[in-house]
Amino acid sequence: MFRRFENQLNPFPPENAPLPPKGFFAFLWFCTRGSRRYIAALAVLSAAVSIYEAWLFAFLGQIVDLLGVWHAGQPASAHERQVLWGIGLVLLASIVLVGLRTMVQHQILAINLPLRLRWDFHRMMLRQSLSFFSDEFAGRVTTKVMQTALAVREVLLTFCEIVLGIAVYFFAIVALAGGFDLRLMLPFIAWMALYGLIMMYFVPRLGKVGKEQAHARSSMTGRVTDAYTNITTVKLFSHTNREARFARAAMEDFKETGYRQMRLVSQFEIFNQVLATALIFSAGGYALWLWHGNEIGTGAVAAVSAMALRVNGMSHWIMWQMTSLFENIGTVQDGIGTLTHPPKVQDAPDAAPLHVTRGKVEFDNVFFNYNNERQVLDGLSLTVRPGEKIGLVGRSGAGKSTLINLLLRFYDVDRGAIRIDGQDISRVTQDSLRGAIGMVTQDTSLLHRSICDNIAYGRPDADRAEIQAAAARAQADEFIQQLSDNHGNRGYDTLVGERGVKLSGGQRQRIAIARVMLKNAPILLLDEATSALDSEVEAAIQESLDEVMEGKTVIAIAHRLSTIAAMDRLIVMDEGRIIEQGSHAELLELGGVYARLWRHQSGGFLAEELMQ
Structure with a gap:
């Protein structure tokens, strides 16, 4: 009853x-x-x-x-x-x-x-x-x-x-x-x-x-x-x-x-x-x-x-x-x-799913500022060809992370448009947009769930074998097998704690990379993706990332220029504008901002410009 x-x-x-x-x-x-x-x-x-x-x-x-x-x-x-x-x-x-x-x-x-x-x-x-x-x-x-x-x-x-x-x-x-x-x-x-x-x-x-x-x-x-x-x-x-x-x-x-x-x-x-x-x-x-x-x-x-x-x-x-x-x-x-606070970013009434066929990304005369306080992007235009791998370079505040946040549509542009394969991202559903993009960030935060659940977040329908394969490619399988928690769980069933507090920064980073590898999205964003890794692990993961990046459109941010020097094209930004672009060799030959930053870093110290 x-x-x-x-x-x-x-x-x-x-x-x-x-x-x-x-x-x-x-x-x-x-x-x-x-x-x-x-x-x-x-x-x-x-x-x-x-x-x-x-x-x-x-x-x-x-x-x-x-x-x-x-x-x-x-x-x-x-x-x-x-x-x-x-x-x-x-x-x-x-x-x-x-x-x-x-x-x-x-x-x-x-x-x-x-x-x-x-x-x-x-x-x-x-x-x-x-x-x-x-x-x-x-x-x-x-x-x-x-x-x-x-x-x-x-x-x-x-x-x-x-x-x-x-x-x-x-x-x-x-x-x-x-x-x-x-x-x-x-x-x-x-x-x-x-x-x-x-x-x-x-x-x-x-x-x-x-x-x-x-x-x-x-x-x-x-x-x-x-x-x-x-x-x-x-x-x-x-x-x-x-x-x-x-x-x-x-x-x-x-x-x-x-x-x-x-x-x-x-x-x-x-x-x-x-x-x-x-x-x-x-x-x-x-x-x-x-x-x-x-x-x-x-x-x-x-x-x-x-x-x-x-x-x-x-x-x-x-x-x-x-x-x-x-x-x-x-x-x-x-x-x-x-x-009752309305979301600032909402799907358009007639929003359709995004269909990525080639992976071409276009920033067309984009203007953006945060809360009308500071102009972050000032009429920026950039086209990333299908399958092209570009690296974003510039001091803090130049607009690199903002560019990625706008591509993910965490914020809407003030003026201009961003298109993927000719589709304005403001006219497609947010879920389909972000479903087509994989991202590894510098500050990786994990959910207070098992290792398996965190990796499967990239593709919830993946089976255990696919999850373990992704972890192995991210050089994470070995340390995962040694984990346990106070509930008696071991290995992939281990709970990671709130925000992944039980893991080191490098371990969290490798879990995040495994998650993106499992997702296998056509567009890949890397924001200091290997910054928390030691040199030996970074070298091993870099090989895996090279494999993952194959055939994908890639936009990467890195302050260590050596990690993106091999990209197809490097974009140097300052105050929301593109001031230089070209391959690593072309920019060194140009002798501008990038060449100066490269000399400072290869000399063993960071430029004063990077610290400002």
Whole structure:
């Protein structure tokens, strides 16, 4: 039975969710996609349970009145039996009613709804542009994905249970009190009006401080996560105390928002208790006064007094629920800014898959700057012929890595166009573009998975033999066979740790090269691909790279000019422009910038230009 309800809502819908709207209520409505009928059912069932609970006080009054006229030992009259049977049937029906409500709330929605939202939010973040993650803590983004989904669930469930269910409950209470005598409605109506005014004062303030607290919490989590992610750097520079102080500053901000929130809560609770006490005195006292005047029965006094006591208990519970509600509203509002951020780089509406037939790459009058701060590429034009291998040379900041990032479409050009086999890369799908390009970077980061999984990332459908063959070609098979982890895994099943921390830089580099070899893409990008390797291993891998580069279009960046001297053509860049190009021999004969850099490096030191 439980499984039947649990399977009603799919937590992992296959289709990608569109970008959510920025407005709070529009965002909540968006989050209910696929689950609206279940939320509506929960609201109806919560209202029905509230009416049932209110009716219990009417039953209490009826029983007290029955006891007043029904003497012990006497058989029950037809009226008395009818009342008792009615109470019994309602109590039995309540089991079905409460059972249905809890199944909808806990089996259908409690787990599936936030999991569905996390699934959608996570895929949205994976589609974000690279620049988005450059401006955000990874831990902060993770916190917003996880907490916002949970907060949305709490807001929706609390709305159904409190705003709808309890509202119905209070109106039923007032109606039932009026059933005994219309004048008995007055204390409850007055309490509801005053309680509403208090809510109008405290709730917006709690919502505002809740939003600030959610922002402070995500910042605090982001700073702590950042320290753990970069723990090697923290230890290397002996900055554990500095990182602790950096995190403490965020914790202090969180503490201040927490203090402000709890001050409001304490004020709210004091006012709430004053109102609850006043309700008990007024409702109970007024009922006794009417009873003393023989205007209502004993059952009415008992029922109204019980109602007032119940409202007293519930008002405190509602206060904490409303506090939690607006804390969750603050969390949702804080998450909206991140989760509704549109990706800067998006596929065109009519984007088609890229088809690489030859591997010709063209940069046509390309202009680009980062955030309107600095012109990185200034009208650059470059054509890489099919199967040609070029090397990019120039000092740091010349635009070499930017050229590669634009080719991968991590960023969009400001002006101009980049084409592969005549196809503008802004008009093809990003997945097909990057699927046609293999890249090895200087700073290799591995996923916290097995060696096998990391290599297979280049081609997930590869079998074990193909994975091992790629590792052998990358000179990685020997050290992989000797690896193990504390989970008992060995060899290719060894977990590498977060960002590959268990491996040396050279080992990570060889895994990355094996991954690209397995991918076997027609266009190959190398950004200091062998910089982390010792000379002996580099020489061995260079032979493998020569084999991999055969028949491919290759663009390579290297500060060690000896690693790219054998390329078909060398491109010397400076300030976003091409200032020299030609073969190694041609550029040496030219006697320009490249020849000067070559002399400095072959002389055993780096040129001052390279260090600037």
